[in-house]
Amino acid sequence: MSALAIAWTLWGDAASAESALHPWSQAAGVERYRIWVTGLLVGAPLLIERSVSFSHRLLSTDSSWCMSRAASRLTIVSSSWLGAALAVFAWILLIATAAEFGAGGAEEEPLQPAGPALLSSSPSDQEGVVTFEVQAPRESAATALRLPVGLIATGGPSAKLKMRFSRVLSGEFTEEELLVATKRPIQVQIPAGEGALRLELERLGEGALVIVPAERAEWWRPAEGRLKPSLNLALLFSMIAITLLAWALCLGTWMRPAAGTGLLLAAAVALCFGGGELGEWGKLLEYVANGDAPAAPSLQAYGIALAAISLGVALACAGLNRGARK
Amino acid sequence: MTELKKPDFAIRSSQVAKSYRVGLGLRRREALRSVDIEITRGELIGLAGPNGSGKSTWMRLLAGIETQSSGSLEVLGGSTAVAKIRREIGFLPEDAPFPPELGARACLDLLGSLSGLNRELTRTRGDALLARVGLTKEATTSLGKFSRGMLRRFGLAQAWLHSPKLILLDEPTAGLDAEGHEVLRELLKEAREEGTTVILSSHLPGDFGAGCDRLAVMVGGELVQVGPPAELLGLAGCWNINVHGLEAGRIKELEAWLQSAGVTTSSIQATGRELSDLYRPGSAASQ
Numbered sequence: 001m002s003a004l005a006i007a008w009t010l011w012g013d014a015a016s017a018e019s020a021l022h023p024w025s026q027a028a029g030v031e032r033y034r035i036w037v038t039g040l041l042v043g044a045p046l047l048i049e050r051s052v053s054f055s056h057r058l059l060s061t062d063s064s065w066c067m068s069r070a071a072s073r074l075t076i077v078s079s080s081w082l083g084a085a086l087a088v089f090a091w092i093l094l095i096a097t098a099a100e101f102g103a104g105g106a107e108e109e110p111l112q113p114a115g116p117a118l119l120s121s122s123p124s125d126q127e128g129v130v131t132f133e134v135q136a137p138r139e140s141a142a143t144a145l146r147l148p149v150g151l152i153a154t155g156g157p158s159a160k161l162k163m164r165f166s167r168v169l170s171g172e173f174t175e176e177e178l179l180v181a182t183k184r185p186i187q188v189q190i191p192a193g194e195g196a197l198r199l200e201l202e203r204l205g206e207g208a209l210v211i212v213p214a215e216r217a218e219w220w221r222p223a224e225g226r227l228k229p230s231l232n233l234a235l236l237f238s239m240i241a242i243t244l245l246a247w248a249l250c251l252g253t254w255m256r257p258a259a260g261t262g263l264l265l266a267a268a269v270a271l272c273f274g275g276g277e278l279g280e281w282g283k284l285l286e287y288v289a290n291g292d293a294p295a296a297p298s299l300q301a302y303g304i305a306l307a308a309i310s311l312g313v314a315l316a317c318a319g320l321n322r323g324a325r326k
Numbered sequence: 327m328t329e330l331k332k333p334d335f336a337i338r339s340s341q342v343a344k345s346y347r348v349g350l351g352l353r354r355r356e357a358l359r360s361v362d363i364e365i366t367r368g369e370l371i372g373l374a375g376p377n378g379s380g381k382s383t384w385m386r387l388l389a390g391i392e393t394q395s396s397g398s399l400e401v402l403g404g405s406t407a408v409a410k411i412r413r414e415i416g417f418l419p420e421d422a423p424f425p426p427e428l429g430a431r432a433c434l435d436l437l438g439s440l441s442g443l444n445r446e447l448t449r450t451r452g453d454a455l456l457a458r459v460g461l462t463k464e465a466t467t468s469l470g471k472f473s474r475g476m477l478r479r480f481g482l483a484q485a486w487l488h489s490p491k492l493i494l495l496d497e498p499t500a501g502l503d504a505e506g507h508e509v510l511r512e513l514l515k516e517a518r519e520e521g522t523t524v525i526l527s528s529h530l531p532g533d534f535g536a537g538c539d540r541l542a543v544m545v546g547g548e549l550v551q552v553g554p555p556a557e558l559l560g561l562a563g564c565w566n567i568n569v570h571g572l573e574a575g576r577i578k579e580l581e582a583w584l585q586s587a588g589v590t591t592s593s594i595q596a597t598g599r600e601l602s603d604l605y606r607p608g609s610a611a612s613q
Contacts, residue, residue, distance in 0.1 A: 064419030065484070068389035069440035070409045076440075 029110075029291030032099040032230065036288055039095035040237065045265060047091070047241070048248050051084050052260040055252030055316060059323040067320070077316045081249055081309070085242040092241065096234040099288075112232075112293040114142040114221040119199070119214040126202075132214060133168075134197040137190070142219035145199070146185040150211035157181065159207035164200040167193040180210055184290070187220070223293035232294050236284055239297055239305045244268060246312030253319025335400070336492055336523035337365040337388065342397035343547075344383050357383040359547035360397065365525070367491070370518055372534035372555060373527040375544035381527045382420050384544070385496050388525070389417040402492055413442050416490035418481040420497050426470030430461055430480055433469060434487060441488040448487070455483035459509050474501035479509065486513060493517060495526045499533055511537070531559055 158181035166173035251260030390406030438448025459479040
C-alpha cells in the first residue's frame with residue numbers, strides 16, 4: 001500500500017514537473033509536494049486505523065481495566081483524542097520539516113491567494129485577440145493575476161499566447177509570451193500604477209484552442225515568509241487530521257474496526273475532492289506543487305473543526321455508554 | 327429507648343438482571359436473571375458457580391463497567407455511574423487484558439491517574455505492591471512479555487493500588503502459583519483487618535474455605551444458595567490429614583482403626599510434598 005502510494009506520488013511529480021508558472025519556485029514546490037503526499041498517504045491511513053481500533057478496544061477488551069476506574073468516559077475519550085492529536089502534530093511537523101529541507105533554499109517568495117478577480121470580456125476588432133476589463137484588486141499587496149485555462153487540441157497539443165496587462169488610464173503595462181501546454185493556470189504580473197486594468201490575450205500562430213473561464217481568475221500576493229507554504233499546510237492538515245481522529249474514535253465505539261476505518265478513509269477521500277472549509281485537499285496540495293502558499297485557515301474553518309471534534313468526541317462517549325448498557 | 331443501628335451495606339442487589347442482544351436478529355440472551363443479595367461492609371464473600379452462570383457479568387455490573395437491564399443495584403451506598411463510587415472499587419477482571427505495550431510500573435501509573443491518585447502516591451503504592459506480589463524485578467518489563475501467572479499477580483497489585491473499599495476479584499487464583507496463592511491469602515487477610523469488602527469468585531473450593539464469611543452459589547444467572555462456606559461445602563467434621571513417614575503396609579491398619587472409631591474415610595491415597603516445598607532452594611536435596 002505504502003509502496004503504491006510512493007509510486008503514485010513519484011508519477012504525479014513527473015506529470016506535474018512541466019510548468020507555465022515561475023519555474024524556480026515550482027521546482028521547490030514539486031519537491032515539497034512529493035514529500036507531503038508521501039507523508040500523508042503513509043501516515044493518514046495508519047493513524048486512522050490505529051485510532052478506530054483503539055476506541056474499539058476501549059469498548060471490548062480494555063473495558064475491564066479502564067471503564068471501572070473513577071475517570072469519566074468523557075475524560076477517557078478526550079484524553080485519548082488529545083494523545084492521538086499530539087501524535088498527528090508530531091507526524092505533520094516531521095513532514096513539514098522534511099518538505100522544507102527537501103525543497104532546499106527557494107530564492108523566490110511563494111505566492112498566496114488574495115481573493116477573486118472580476119473580469120468582464122469586451123469586444124475586440126482584432127482577430128485572435130480577447131480583451132478583458134479587470135477591476136483593480138482590493139488588496140494592495142496583490143502582485144499577479146492567475147487565469148485558469150483549458151485546452152482543446154484542435155490544431156496541436158499546445159498554444160502560444162501573448163499576454164498584455166495594462167493600466168487603462170496611465171497606460172503602463174506588462175507583456176509576456178507563454179506556451180500553454182498544460183491545464184495549469186497562466187500568470188501575469190500587475191503593471192505599476194493605479195486604477196482599472198485591461199488584459200489582452202493574443203493567440204500567436206496555430207495550435208490548440210485555449211479556453212479561459214474568467215470567473216475563476218484570482219489575485220495572488222507574495223506570502224509573508226518562505227516557510228509559509230509548509231506552515232500553512234501543516235496547520236490545515238493538522239486541523240483536518242485531528243477532526244478525522246475524533247471521528248475515528250467515535251466510529252470505533254459504534255462499529256467494527258475494519259468498517260470504521262473504511263468509512264473514514266472514504267470520507268477523507270471525499271473531502272479531498274470535495275469542497276468546503278475542511279475539504280479540497282487536492283487543491284491545497286496543488287498550491288504546494290506550484291510553489292505557492294495556501295491561505296491560513298479562516299475563523300470559519302476553525303469553528304467547523306471545533307464543532308466536528310466536539311460532536312465526534314460526544315458520539316464516542318455515547319458509543320461507550322451504549323456499550324455499557326447493551 | 328434504644329435505637330436499632332441500620333446495617334451498613336456495601337452492596338444491595340435486588341432483582342438485578344442483565345440481558346444482551348446477540349446475532350443478526352438481535353435475539354435477547356439473559357446473562358443474569360435475578361440476583362438478590364445484601365452484603366455488609368467488611369464481609370468477604372466467595373462466589374461460586376459453573377461456567378456461564380453469570381458470575382463475571384455480575385462482577386462487571388458491580389464494577390460499573392456495564393449497567394443492569396432491570397432491578398436495583400446499590401454499591402457503597404450509591405450508583406456506580408458516579409465517579410466517586412467507582413474510585414472506591416478495585417477490580418481484577420477475569421481475563422486481565424492490560425495494555426501489553428506498557429511496563430508494569432507505567433501501567434500502574436496510568437491506572438492510578440485514572441483512579442484519581444496523584445503521581446507520587448501512585449508510584450509509592452505501586453512500587454510497594456509490585457514488591458508485595460514479587461514483580462519488582464519486572465517493574466519495567468512490558469506486560470505483553472508477562473506469563474499468565476505474572477499477569478494475575480500484576481492484576482492483584484492494580485486492584486489494591488488505590489486502597490479501595492470494595493475489591494472484586496474474578497477468578498484471582500487462575501494461573502497463580504503457590505507463592506501467588508500465599509500473597510493473595512495475605513492480601514485478603516489485610517483487607518479483612520482493614521474492613522474492606524471483598525467478593526472473590528473461583529472454581530476451587532479451597533479458595534473459599536479459610537477466610538470467606540459467606541459463600542454465594544450462582545447458577546443460571548441466579549443466586550441459588552448463600553451461606554457459610556463450611557455449611558455449604560460440608561466442611562464440618564471433615565478433615566484432610568497429610569501424614570509423612572508412614573509405610574504403605576500400615577495404612578490399612580490406620581484405616582481399620584479409623585473405621586473402628588466410627589469414622590468414614592472417603593479418600594486415602596499416597597501424596598507427596600506440597601509443590602511449594604520444591605520451589606525453595608535445596609529443599610528437595612535435603613530430604
